[in-house]
Amino acid sequence: MTVIPNLTDLRPTPDDILGDVLTGLAQSPKRLPSKYFYDRRGSALFELITRQPEYYLTRTELGLLKASADQIADAVGPQAHVVEYGSGSGKKTRLLLNAFKDPVAYTPIEISHSALAETVRKIDRRFGSLEVLPVCADFTKPVPLPRPARKADHALIFFPGSTLGNFDADEAISILRAMGQTMGSRGGALIGIDLQKPRSIVEPAYNDKKGATACFTLNLLVRLNRELDSNFDLDRFAHHAIYVEEHSRIQTFLISQREQEVEVAGRAFRFAAGELMQVEYSHKYTDAFFSALAAEAGLRVAHRWNDPNNWFGLRLLRRIEHA
Template sequence: MNLLDTRLQRATLTPTLLDLCPTPDDLRGDVLAGLASTPKTLSSKYFYDARGSELFEAITRQPEYDLTRVEIALLQDVMPQVRDAVGGDAHVVEYGSGSGRKTQLLLAGLDSPVAYTPVEISREMLLASTQRLAQAFPDVQMLPVCADFTQPVPVPPSLMPAARSLVFFPGSTLGNFDDVQSLDLLRAMRETMGDDGAALIGLDLVKDVADMEAAYNDAAGVTAEFTLNLLARLNRELDADFHLDAFAHRAVWSARNSRIETSIVSRRAQVVHVAGHAFAFDADEAIAVEISHKYTDAYFDDLARRAGLRVVRRWNAPASRFGLRLLESA
């Protein structure tokens, strides 16, 4: 069978799901443990119910939050260089796929990618995004994996042999993990891509403090609504009695930790009930809900080194507002 016949055969395939049966989220257990801790915490992964996902998309359209627009423009500008650095016949493995716009730019810009494997813990979201991309790229084999990407993920073999695996992790998601978690994730990424593979990672970079804080405190209040929607979700799903007007969104820059730290702050002393448990809040007491790390090259290079990786190419947006980094095994 020649190359053309192989591609034609692959084009007739429907996406083949590899379901690793990831452990489902324990919303109740995580919330009760987080609110009982000192300081109180709630995981940012629970922001994204249906309303939360709508609000996040609205955040990306706010004038203060230009990260998504800047990253897309950067990827468009440097895609020929990315293509040359990655080489042909790559098997693209993406951690989460979101709207798929960046994925489309990557697959369209690479030299004859042979397969695409999105890794996503939500089976429904995974299948929906894969079906959309299958229609846009009928000659790229779709091999979705339902799994937790913070653990090493086996890359399904493609019908047409791949020259190398390319892990794609756009956006600024890496910055939402603390140092220990980031290191674990990069090590898992290295194992997933293999010794001959590569990874293309998006990084939000350190810039003017006022600009960074404004991105998480937009004038229209969309980010505040997004943050407080987490409490609305707990009211609905865990029989909680949070009064949303008794809490406030707060996002501030921590120079010591090089990150934006987002909290939900109690406006007054109060007691809140969640799933039959009572939690007392002091006035101005904060629930930590999200961190958004901003990187320097020195910091990220050291993090990559400790994970067994090295940065081989760097691309920055104008004024170094955002960066793309290509990594290989050290």
């Protein structure tokens, strides 16, 4: 395993993963946590997804960041400690750091150790003088931030990719509320949100013709088999993603192809033929709904940036200061 300099290692233990999986499989309908998609192979498969022609999200957000980076930097201000939730490949971060004025430090928080190592390598190569303080952890839970050697003027939480949309409203509010605490009274949070658009655009993005998304979804079962001594048969499950307009979200499932029994750490779980196991949500937002979520978390939208087609948005949040 690659050694990551200055690493704070808070990644979930096998017992943490097992507890989450057993809890999800005991529910009706059954669920698996999407945060465990990102082992080494899962991270690589997601990068492949972002290059598929149907998957508009990454290229649209990258274009928006390129066009708006200077405006974002002006709005954020100098000497920020940039904290990224779910660093991934780091492409978007490098665009921001290039534009920011005298950033003090960069803290990527990533659940995948391999993805984190790659991010740190690329940032170190491009920004050699910037202090990098990586944290391997589940960002959906409170994460203590490492303290930079040089004092920052404020913190900027960066949460791109519309990852917030993977959580239901209550979970999203909890994450936003934790962000508000982390960024402090002078800080901010820059959030990527996928905006509502026709089914004909949204649904193919999660059902690409080459099957990269299906491989990514099924890889979750590969990981569980490897790490939890489970016996999911990949030939007996299939990827299925649909856009549910009532909830303005993609719902991704694994469908049991036959009646079967699966064991996880010695516990048996029965699946009916055609049974749906939920593995991910991907919400598509309106401005009104997103602003309401932020307000519930004690945050307000201070700045808005959209791409020319209004497909994707970046929102800079500040804390609501009460008199």
